[in-house]
Amino acid sequence: MKLRLFEFYFIKDYLRPWFGLIYSLFFLFFLGAIGYRITEGWEWSDCLWMVLITITTIGFGEVQPLSPEGRIVTVLVIVGGLIFIQFTFQKAVRLFESGYFQRVNELRFKRLLRKMENHVILCGYGRVGQEISNQIKTQNIPIIVVESDEDRKKIAEENGLEVLCADATLDETLKLAGLEKCKSLVVTLPNDAANLYVVLSAKGIRSSIRVIARAGTEEAASKLRLAGASIVVSPYIAAGRAMASMALRPIAIDFLDLLAGSECEIEEFELSNDISLFETAEKRSLSELGIGKKSGAKILAIKENEKLFTNPGGNFILQPGQVLIAFGSKEQLNILNGLLGNLVVAVELLK
Numbered sequence: 001m002k003l004r005l006f007e008f009y010f011i012k013d014y015l016r017p018w019f020g021l022i023y024s025l026f027f028l029f030f031l032g033a034i035g036y037r038i039t040e041g042w043e044w045s046d047c048l049w050m051v052l053i054t055i056t057t058i059g060f061g062e063v064q065p066l067s068p069e070g071r072i073v074t075v076l077v078i079v080g081g082l083i084f085i086q087f088t089f090q091k092a093v094r095l096f097e098s099g100y101f102q103r104v105n106e107l108r109f110k111r112l113l114r115k116m117e118n119h120v121i122l123c124g125y126g127r128v129g130q131e132i133s134n135q136i137k138t139q140n141i142p143i144i145v146v147e148s149d150e151d152r153k154k155i156a157e158e159n160g161l162e163v164l165c166a167d168a169t170l171d172e173t174l175k176l177a178g179l180e181k182c183k184s185l186v187v188t189l190p191n192d193a194a195n196l197y198v199v200l201s202a203k204g205i206r207s208s209i210r211v212i213a214r215a216g217t218e219e220a221a222s223k224l225r226l227a228g229a230s231i232v233v234s235p236y237i238a239a240g241r242a243m244a245s246m247a248l249r250p251i252a253i254d255f256l257d258l259l260a261g262s263e264c265e266i267e268e269f270e271l272s273n274d275i276s277l278f279e280t281a282e283k284r285s286l287s288e289l290g291i292g293k294k295s296g297a298k299i300l301a302i303k304e305n306e307k308l309f310t311n312p313g314g315n316f317i318l319q320p321g322q323v324l325i326a327f328g329s330k331e332q333l334n335i336l337n338g339l340l341g342n343l344v345v346a347v348e349l350l351k
Contacts (some may be wrong), residue, residue: 016054018091021084022086024084024087024290025084028051028055028077028080028081028084029051031108032054032076032077032080033047033048033051035070035073035076035328036050036051037071039067039072040064040067042064046064050074051077051205053144054077054078055077055078056343063302083104113162113176113177113178116142116144116181116182117177117178117181118141118142118180118181118183118184119142119143119144119182119183120136120141120142120143120177120184120186121142121143121178121182121184122144122172122186123168123185123186123198124146124147124168124187124188124189124214124245125152125156125161126152126188126190128188128214128235129145129147129188130155130156130159132188132201133145133156133159133161141183142162142297143161144161144164144166144177144178145161145162145163145164146163146166146173146174147163147164148166148167150165153165154186164176164177168187168189168194169194169197169198169201170201171205174198174201174202174205175205177344179205179206179214180205182209184203184209184211185209185210185211185212186212186213187199187211187229188213188214189214191214192216192217192223192224193214194225195213195214195220195224196220196227198226199213199227199228199229200227201213207228211228211229211230211231212230212231212232212233213229213231213232213233214233214234215232215234216234217234218234221234228283264328264329265327265330265333266300266325266326267325267326267333268324268325269323269324269325269326269337269340269344270323270344271318271319271320271322271323271324271340271343271344272321272343272345273320273321273345274320277342278318278320278343284316284317285314285316285317286299286314286315287314289339289340291339292335294335295327295332295336295339296328296329296332296335297326297327297332297335297336298326298327299311299312299324299325299326300325300326300327301325302323303323304319304321304322
């Protein structure tokens with residue numbers, strides 16, 4: 001309620017510069033209509049219509065033949081309209097020079113941020129950030145870019161992204177970007193210290209937030225993990241591993257590239273830790289649930305604590321806290337989600 005009242009008064013302040021022009025326009029309409037009413041004796045609707053087509057220079061013609069007095073009223077209305085247009089233009093120029101329209105755009109952007117949820121916050125729009133945003137956009141997931149550099153901000157806006165031009169290390173910036181309602185936070189600032197600061201701030205605001213951070217060195221990666229980053233990626237190490245994999249397992253890399261351009265996805269299904277749900281469940285094994293037959297999705301692996309069970313068989317029993325890694329189309333994965341029912345507490349897209 002307080003937020004809506006704040007928005008009301010905020011919008012009112014932005015409309016206040018136009019009140020004088022709006023009152024002047026109504027005053028011009030009122031005087032012109034009275035003038036036609038006195039000189040021509042028309043109905044009020046005809047008087048107002050004549051003022052409208054005169055001011056806007058639409059040129060539909062006179063409502064009725066005008067008397068000499070009526071033509072004088074028409075001339076006065078035309079002069080008043082020209083003066084009004086001149087004042088409107090001058091007002092717009094002054095407001096533009098004072099940054100008024102930029103503030104209006106910021107208000108629109110802040111209202112948009114408050115409505116967003118399940119989006120990705122991307123801190124930093126360098127080369128790595130640009131590639132990340134391109135990949136996220138292919139999944140039709142809303143994304144907010146936090147960037148303090150004006151040049152990078154313009155590039156992001158040209159690419160059709162919503163950009164919050166602010167310091168990502170500040171708590172108020174992360175809150176404004178919707179940290180409490182976002183899907184995940186990706187930190188790709190060029191400075192390791194700044195990345196660490198963002199992770200600490202984000203975890204302080206929302207401890208359960210999923211944070212993917214960039215690290216330039218192994219030491220920075222270690223500190224980012226200690227700060228609470230869910231995943232730490234070093235572009236140099238990742239590029240080296242990818243190139244080594246291309247040399248050793250080119251077919252597997254080609255498969256991943258094909259997967260990136262297909263309609264198939266890989267998702268994580270996190271199972272509940274509530275033991276009672278599993279005790280009351282009639283079907284707990286993969287074969288009993290009929291995941292492959294009913295959904296068409298493929299369970300690639302099941303993560304339990306720190307162990308990873310790859311290509312599990314039909315007799316594999318689902319347990320609390322496990323994470324199922326499944327492969328399939330969006331429709332197949334939705335069916336799988338329905339088969340698991342209330343056993344699932346969270347679904348995370350990996351590709």
